Amino acid sequence: MRITGLSGSGLDIDTMVKDTMKPYQMKVDQTIQKQDVTKIKQQLYRDVMTQSSDFFNKYLDISKSDSLLLSGNYKSVAFTSSNDSAVTATSSSEAILDNYNVKVTQLAAKASTTLKDTVGVGQQTLTTSAGVPITFNVVNNLSTAKDNATATIDNFNKAIENAKKGSLSADQLKSLNITGKYSDFSKGIVFTANDFGQGDFTIDGKDGAGTPYTTLKATDKYLNATITNSKGDPSYNITNDNKLTSNTATIDGVTFTFNNITTTDATLTGKRDVTEIKDKIVKFVNDYNTLIKNLNTTINTKHDRSYDPLTADQKKDMKDTEITLWEGKVKAGQLYKDSDISRITDSLKQSMRTLISDSGLSLEQIGIKPVKDYSGVNNGTFTIDEEKLTKALGDNTENVAKLFTTSSPTKEELDALPSDEARTKRKNQTGILSKLKDTMNQEIMRSDSALAMKVGIEGTSTFTNNTLTKSISDYENKIKDMQKDLATREQALYSKYSTLETMMNKFNSQQSSLASLLGK
Numbered sequence: 001m002r003i004t005g006l007s008g009s010g011l012d013i014d015t016m017v018k019d020t021m022k023p024y025q026m027k028v029d030q031t032i033q034k035q036d037v038t039k040i041k042q043q044l045y046r047d048v049m050t051q052s053s054d055f056f057n058k059y060l061d062i063s064k065s066d067s068l069l070l071s072g073n074y075k076s077v078a079f080t081s082s083n084d085s086a087v088t089a090t091s092s093s094e095a096i097l098d099n100y101n102v103k104v105t106q107l108a109a110k111a112s113t114t115l116k117d118t119v120g121v122g123q124q125t126l127t128t129s130a131g132v133p134i135t136f137n138v139v140n141n142l143s144t145a146k147d148n149a150t151a152t153i154d155n156f157n158k159a160i161e162n163a164k165k166g167s168l169s170a171d172q173l174k175s176l177n178i179t180g181k182y183s184d185f186s187k188g189i190v191f192t193a194n195d196f197g198q199g200d201f202t203i204d205g206k207d208g209a210g211t212p213y214t215t216l217k218a219t220d221k222y223l224n225a226t227i228t229n230s231k232g233d234p235s236y237n238i239t240n241d242n243k244l245t246s247n248t249a250t251i252d253g254v255t256f257t258f259n260n261i262t263t264t265d266a267t268l269t270g271k272r273d274v275t276e277i278k279d280k281i282v283k284f285v286n287d288y289n290t291l292i293k294n295l296n297t298t299i300n301t302k303h304d305r306s307y308d309p310l311t312a313d314q315k316k317d318m319k320d321t322e323i324t325l326w327e328g329k330v331k332a333g334q335l336y337k338d339s340d341i342s343r344i345t346d347s348l349k350q351s352m353r354t355l356i357s358d359s360g361l362s363l364e365q366i367g368i369k370p371v372k373d374y375s376g377v378n379n380g381t382f383t384i385d386e387e388k389l390t391k392a393l394g395d396n397t398e399n400v401a402k403l404f405t406t407s408s409p410t411k412e413e414l415d416a417l418p419s420d421e422a423r424t425k426r427k428n429q430t431g432i433l434s435k436l437k438d439t440m441n442q443e444i445m446r447s448d449s450a451l452a453m454k455v456g457i458e459g460t461s462t463f464t465n466n467t468l469t470k471s472i473s474d475y476e477n478k479i480k481d482m483q484k485d486l487a488t489r490e491q492a493l494y495s496k497y498s499t500l501e502t503m504m505n506k507f508n509s510q511q512s513s514l515a516s517l518l519g520k
Contacts, residue, residue, distance in 0.1 A: 017493045024489060028482045029311045035475035036309035041334050042468040045455040048298065048341060052444045055291050059284050060437040065093075068284060069433050074393070074401040078273035079254070083266040087225075087258050091270075094253030099230040100268040104258050106224035108247050111200055113218035116188040191218065197245030223247055225258055274393035281393075281404075282384055285368055288352070289381040295345040296377040303333030340451055344443045349380040351435035361403045363432070366392035406431035408438050 062069045072093030079089040079100075087102045177194045178201065191203070203216040223244040227236040236251055238244055247258045256268075307329040315323055335341055352363065363369070367388030371378050393400055408430040414423045430438075443449055447460040456466035463469075 013494070013497050017490060017497075020493060021486065021490055024482075024486050028479065028486060031475060031479050031482060032311070033309040035472055035479065037330075037334065038468055038471050038475065040309075040331055042455050042472070044298065044331070044335050045340075045451060045468070046458075048295065048344075049444055049451060049455070049457065051291055051294060052344075052440060055287055056437070056440045056445060058287065060433060060440065062437075066280070068280060069405050069437065071401040071405045073280075074277050074397055074405075076273045076276055077254075077270045079268045079270050081266055081268050083262065084259075086260040086262045087256060087266045087268065089254050089256050089268050091273075092250075092253045092255070095270075096252050096254075097270050097272060099270055100254075100256075101228045101265045102256065102258075102262070102268060103226045103265050104224070104260065104262045105226075106221060107258060107261065108196055108223040108245050109221040110193045110196055111198060111218035111220045112190060112192040113201075113203060113216040114183070114186045114188045114190050115203060115216065116186075193218065193220075196220070197243070220245060223249070223258060225249070225256075227251065227256065272394055272397065274390055274397070278386065278390050278393055281368075281389060282386060285382050285384050292345065292348065292380045293377045295341060295348075296379055298335050299338055299341050299345065300336070300376065301333040302336050304329055340454065344439075344451070345380070347439045347443065348436065351439050352380070352382070352432060361392075361396070361399050363403070366400055366403070402431060404431050404433045406434060408434045 057064075059068050061067055066073060070093065075093060075095070075097075077091040077095045077097050079091065081088050086104060089100070177198060178191055179194055180189050180191045182188070183190045191201070193199070193201070197220055200217065200219045202218070222240045222242065223238050223246070224240065225238045227238075227249075238249060249256050249258075307326060309330050310318070310323065310326060318326070363382065367385035368382050369385070371381050371383055374380075406429050409423075417423045443451060446452065447457055447462050452460070452462045452466070454467045456463040456469060
């Protein structure tokens with residue numbers, strides 16, 4: 001129990017205790033501030049890791065089909081068609097630059113047939129190649145099924161009598177994967193399979209006496225086309241035997257799309273298309289510049305030592321906007337000249353200063369040059385001459401791909417080489433992106449990297465088991481012990497003042513008694 005004032009003493013005991021405890025409270029606050037700084041540094045490190053891993057995943061993840069590390073992505077081919085309405089083509093990274101002549105004699109089509117308005121009254125049976133027959137009766141001319149607002153199989157049901165074996169309904173058609181709809185052009189109900197290659201179906205008609213009089217058969221149509229390249233190789237023929245139920249075909253990395261039958265051969269002309277890869281390289285350089293600028297800012301910004309983390313008491317007297325501004329000052333420069341971030345930054349910059357001996361190219365030769373103002377945050381960044389880059393990609397595709405993508409040698413590969421000179425030569429063949437990938441794997445992506453062991457990677461055991469997290473935990477335990485000691489000291493002071501109050505009350509009582517006696 002705390003006594004907050006002395007009877008008749010005129011003393012402010014709370015203030016006296018608080019003033020006495022200030023040196024101890026200051027030590028607690030300083031320890032909390034050290035913990036706060038450690039938390040700030042950990043978050044700043046993790047921000048660097050997040051920015052770096054985002055960059056890695058965007059450009060250096062070889063498992064992604066559009067990765068700049070895949071040499072095939074530098075060889076895009078674009079095709080122009082002499083008859084776009086009949087056939088077009090697109091290419092993958094495996095496409096061969098060539099020209100093609102294409103003849104289309106039949107397009108793939110879904111199985112379809114039409115039950116005409118003129119069908120007689122009587123029993124009709126719809127049978128699929130794999131389904132159970134559905135029997136229905138026509139009791140009126142089919143044109144009665146037509147509806148001005150909607151012409152669907154549901155309207156057709158109005159002209160169908162519920163037969164003993166069941167009536168034809170939209171649900172039944174759905175179960176057979178067939179669609180039925182009245183068509184003004186076809187003058188009847190058009191039954192169509194929902195999928196290419198689904199299989200044949202028939203409609204058998206009988207008159208009122210039960211005598212068969214018509215059979216309507218719907219059959220899949222397969223693509224028929226002939227493709228000939230410019231080298232005079234034997235033509236690639238697509239016939240019924242191929243049973244190609246789609247109107248696209250991929251051959252040697254080229255996907256042909258067939259839209260119509262040709263009366264004369266359509267010509268597809270291939271041309272090297274560098275627009276897409278040029279745009280990717282430009283984005284890569286711009287994102288690399290952003291990453292390097294952020295790293296430069298991180299290690300070059302000095303911390304203003306006049307700004308320490310705010311204590312709880314200090315925040316009580318400040319507005320939220322003032323607190324936000326202050327905390328920004330506290331955060332700035334906490335990783336000034338940090339050895340880990342400096343090492344990573346230097347390694348990334350070194351990876352971009354590469355001349356590939358096999359290609360004889362450097363970044364400058366393809367239009368990617370260091371900025372003129374190489375000081376401050378711009379150190380290690382580049383400018384891009386897009387016209388020069390486009391020309392290099394068009395004229396020297398293979399060597400540009402080598403400049404970026406040549407893989408780094410394995411230990412086994414180096415060990416097998418006969419001399420140090422040969423090993424050095426092989427290392428010098430490593431492409432720019434491969435070097436960046438190796439650096440970022442070693443410094444950022446691996447869970448056993450120095451930075452991961454220091455600050456932790458989310459999703460791995462290091463996230464909670466790392467140097468800074470342990471330090472934060474140690475501070476937490478120390479703060480709890482210090483706060484416990486502070487509370488004990490405060491209670492001791494209040495107890496001391498309580499004892500003093502008891503003694504003073506006793507003295508005052510004795511003094512009053514003495515005064516009373518003397519007064520007599």
